[in-house]
Structure formats: C-alpha cells, structure tokens
Amino acid sequence: QQPVQSPQAVILREGEDAVINCSSSKALYSVHWYRQKHGEAPVFLMILLKGGEQKGHDKISASFNEKKQQSSLYLTASQLSYSGTYFCGTEGRTGNQFYFGTGTSLTVIP
Amino acid sequence: NAGVTQTPKFRILKIGQSMTLQCTQDMNHNYMYWYRQDPGMGLKLIYYSVGAGITDKGEVPNGYNVSRSTTEDFPLRLELAAPSQTSVYFCASSYSIDSPLHFGNGTRLTVT
16 A cells, blocks of 8 residues: 655755655555654655645655556655655545555665 | 643553554544554554544554543553564544545664
8 A cells, every 4th residue: 555656766966856755555545744853753745635736845846647556756956944745645445544655765965 | 732642752662562642633533554664564453443432453453452431542562572572653633435535754763
C-alpha cells in the first residue's frame, strides 16, 4: 500500500532544480507532501485534493495526475534550507489509514 | 495551543519490559495515528483512530496496543519489549483524512 518515490536520493547545488515523484499501485484521491529534517518530525508542505490540481508556495510546487496515480514535487532554485527527506502520503484502501511513501533524501550543497 | 504532545522524549527499556507512550492533542482532531521510523527509513503506520472509542490496525501492529477513550489522548502500549521495537515513534493528528497531519516531536526508544 505504500507509495513508491523516486529518486531515493538526490544531491543538488544551490540554485539547481529537482523533481521528486510519487507513484501508487492504487487509485489516489488525495496526495500530501511533507519534509523531514534530520532528528525532527515531518512538517506538512501541501495537499492536492483533485486530479490535475497544481499547487505551490515559494519555489516549491506539486502536481497530481489522478489517472496515472502519480504526484510530483518540484523544487526550483534550491536553497540550503531545502535539504531533508521528502515524503508523499495518501490514504489507504479503507480511506481512514494514512500511509507515507518510501521517501526521497535531498541534499543541497553550496 | 500546544498542538501534539508526546512523552517521554527518550526511553531505554530492557527486553521484556512494558511501557506506554503518551500522546495528547488540543486541536479537537478526530484522526490520530502512531508511526514508527527506523533509522534511515520511512514512516510505518502502527495503529490509527478516527474518533474516541474507535481504533484499528495499521501496517505493523504486532507487539503494540492502543486505546482512545477521549478525543485528546491516544496512548501506545508496548508489551514485552523486543530489540526490533527500537525506533523513533511519532504520534500525529488531523481533522480529517484530507487535512494536514500535525506531528508530535517523537519518542526515541531503545530496547536492549
């Protein structure tokens, strides 16, 4: 039931862009994105509730392709503060569980 | 507003001991979750609750129990601790399945 993310890890230089993908084997009704810094709890970034929806704030945005059962997170002009592990998340088959994806470690270097 | 509060922050248990991880939230959220996160890994759902008196198993419930007698509290009980339960445990809450999850700061548990 766990969504699969790709890539598993990515290293960027400041100012570069990155895309993180989240794929599910089951139908997606909503997708959440979270960032977790080392030794801390995950922090909510955004929710996409409808297929085709795109959202963003600052230089981080996301899209949701309901038909392909995929979501992508876009980080543009990356900053050092973007470093961390990114998780997508979605509801389970019964609609009440909440599962996180496999995670993507992102490191931004000067 | 304290949000989601977890206690204790750290704990070391001997094999076979039992303990309860406390989680309380003051946001009147219906949904509450317990996750475990092993080093360098993702978050695995242990148990969840959609309201007082209602709990259900997640992906990895073996060795754990929960209760939800009030909207605010969702304690996680470990019976007969094993080294495989060494992990960081996060409690989270949300208003609904389509709402953001709010996390506590986690409990770092070591079983030796």
